[in-house]
Structures are given as C-alpha cells and as structure tokens.
Amino acid sequence: MTSLAVVLVSPKNPGNVGSAARAMLNMGASDMRLVAPRCDHLDPEARRLSVHAVTVLEGARVYATLAEALADRDVALATTARERKNLPLPRLPSELRPLLQSADRPALVFGPEESGLTSEDIALCQGSVRVPTGEYASLNLAQAVLLLCYEFLQAREAPPVEHKAAPREQMEGMYAHLLAFMHRIGYTDDVRAPQTMRHWRTLLDRARPSAREVQFLRGLWQQGIWAANRADERAAPPANPEDTDA
Template identity: 40%
Template structure:
C-alpha cells in the first residue's frame, strides 16, 4: 500500500461516494484518504459501498478546511472539469500522476477532488501547484466522483509500477533521510509566507485602493512555481519583518 500520497475529497455530499472512492483507492494500492468538511461521515452507506476497503475509511482524516488537510504537503494537484480563471499548469492525467509519484521523494503530496456538483472553488485551486482534467466525452462529461478517483488512481498506479526498479527505498524513507530545509516548503509554511507578504503589501499601500486579487494570484503562482525551501522563506520573511519594523519607525 502506498501511504505517501494523500487523496483529498472536499465537501463530499453523499457518503456513498466516500466509500466508493475508498474502494477505488485500495484497488490501486492507495490508503491515505482525507475528507474536508464532508456532509455526512462516518456513515453506514460509506462502509457499505467501500466493499472491503473499510480500513481506508477507519483511518480517514477529517478536516474543517482544505488548508488544514494540505498543511504538511509539499506538492499538490487539484482536479477540475473545466477551464478556470485561475492561472496554473494544466496537466493530462498521465503527466499529473508522474509528477505526483516523482514528488513523493521530497515529502507529502496530495491529489484533491472537489464537490460532486461544483468541484473545487477558485480559492481552493489556488492552494494547488497544478491542475488535472480527465479528457471525458465533451458531449457527456458528467463523471461520478468515485469514477474520477478510480481513473486518476489507476494512472498513479501505473506511474508507480514504472518507477525505476533499482530504487530500493520507498519515498517515505528517502524523504526522511533528507534535511527538511532542503525540501520544498510545506503548504502550511507557504500559507504563512503568503499571509506575511500580503500584510507587507498592505503596510506599504502597494495596491493603492485597487482590488488585490489579481496581483495576489500572480504572486502566489510565482512562488509556487519556484517551490522555495524553508530557508529561503525565512530569508524573505526576515526582509518583510525588517521592512515592517522600519515603516513603524518612520
């Protein structure tokens, strides 16, 4: 079982979909399931449709927010069924699976699925480094959430099986042997950085009354592409703090 990669379901309405997703995961060797604000869980319908994947449900994480669910992750891909206004790399399923599998050597990774009817909201996609879309029939693209989980978990399975057979250590062992300061910053560290950066921009009146959304999105994309490590974030935040201190003295 591959427990280095986390499957995250956001705002799932029907508990049966949670059980079916757990079944899809287990058939492809995945065991880490995280639920963000599910409408009904735990629930007998989830266990009924898990069909033997009860162990996945038994240890499923439940979080109030997506930020909490992704806090320790260093690389995140969000699923989407349509083109969004959020600018980010858009990957086909096979490429997304390969990037997720490769990124496991640097720490926690996650694949995020949105609500049954509306998917992920734009602000949730902004927490991701890239997006993935299953190229379904454009005349009938309605794909059940558990079916989408199955398709992408299959691609992850194939990417995992094709990984270099000479690698003797699993991703978790490799990550544990690396100095955390040499790894990309976690999602929690990045969010703290973005909040600090936003506060500094407000302190210097950078936006000058204009809506900050577009600038904030572009800056977020810039730093997520760069994938800074914790040392680099500490340097930048040190600059921010010194600037704010000087502003208070002036």
C-alpha cells in the same frame, strides 16, 4: 507514492465516499481526508460500498477547511474539468507527473459531487488536473479517484528527489506575511491584492521553496516592514511641548 493523500471536499453521498475508499485501496493509497463532509463517512452504505477498504474509511481524517487538510502537504493538485478566470488552465495527468514525482507529501483534491471545487479551493493548490474524457466530462467521484490515483501512482517509478519543498502550512503563513509586507510598503491595495497574490502564488508555488528558503524570504519581508515603520517614525513631526502635561 504511498504518501499520496486523497482529499474529498464536502462529499454528499456516503456511497461515493465508500466507493472512493475502495478505489484508493485498489491503487495502494490509504490516506483519505474529508473537508466539511455533508454525510457520515462511516454510514452503513459507505462501509458496504468500500468492500475491503473499511480500514481506509475508519482511518479517514475530517477537517473544517481545505487549508487545514493540506497543511502538511508539499504539493496539491485540484481536479476540475472547467477553465477558471485568473487561474492556470487544467492540465493532463501526463503533464503533471513530474510535479508529483518531485513531491514527498502529495495530495489530490476532489470537489463536491454536484458542483466541483470552487476557484478559492483551486487557488490553494499548485496546479489543476483534468481527466481526458470525451465531450461528456462528468465522472462519478469514485471513478475520478480511481483514474487519477492510477495515473499518478505511476510516478512510483521515478527516482527519489533530494529537494524537499516546504509544507503548505508554512507556505500559507509566508503568503499572509507577503500580503502584509506589500500593504505596508504600498505595493498593493485591497482592490488589487487578490489578483496580485494570485501572480505571486503562481511564481512561488512553481519555485517550490524549502522550509529554510521560506524563512529567508520572510526575514526579508519582516526587515522591509521594520524599515517602513522606522521611516514613518523619522518623518513624524516633533511633539509640540504645549500638547504635553509638562
């Protein structure tokens, strides 16, 4: 799974970033992505603790948001040890291996050292994974990267899968279109929309539509918006001649 991307969200300690780079290289992964880092990933401490993985640090890409970092990925798994309201329960790596096996461009997402990922971050991913630990579940960032890269790189042994899911950038565009469609036809409102969208995200992320299938869905929604607009035009009362300049 050389295409595996490791995404670190807002890392604070350059030593942790360097150690994470070393852990990645140990497991054969080299695509490091940093989202709004609070440290310099090329700091001397990061370089020192990366040992022979300086090339991973130097090749790391920096993004302003997690959505941008995941735009070209087809499957992303968030790491968390906590259950979150209205989000799927975190699962063990062994349960999620089939999902990673079917991915062409997978990603593992790790949160800030002191707080972990937010619920909004996790909602952008197609599942969440927890490391099976004892009662004390706090792991160093580099330890978590090493353990999960090891767990999921075992998916190398799986046979290739023909289906190619749409990248996240396309999926996020589809979700924005779906929300506009639902608002336009009165299916939801501003209060209910967040929970409604969580349900639709769960359903459609599980289906993993291809880029072509995403186009089909968006065509349907665009036609629905057009039809709703046409219905409004037909229902509008005729203009009063006295209101015109004629």
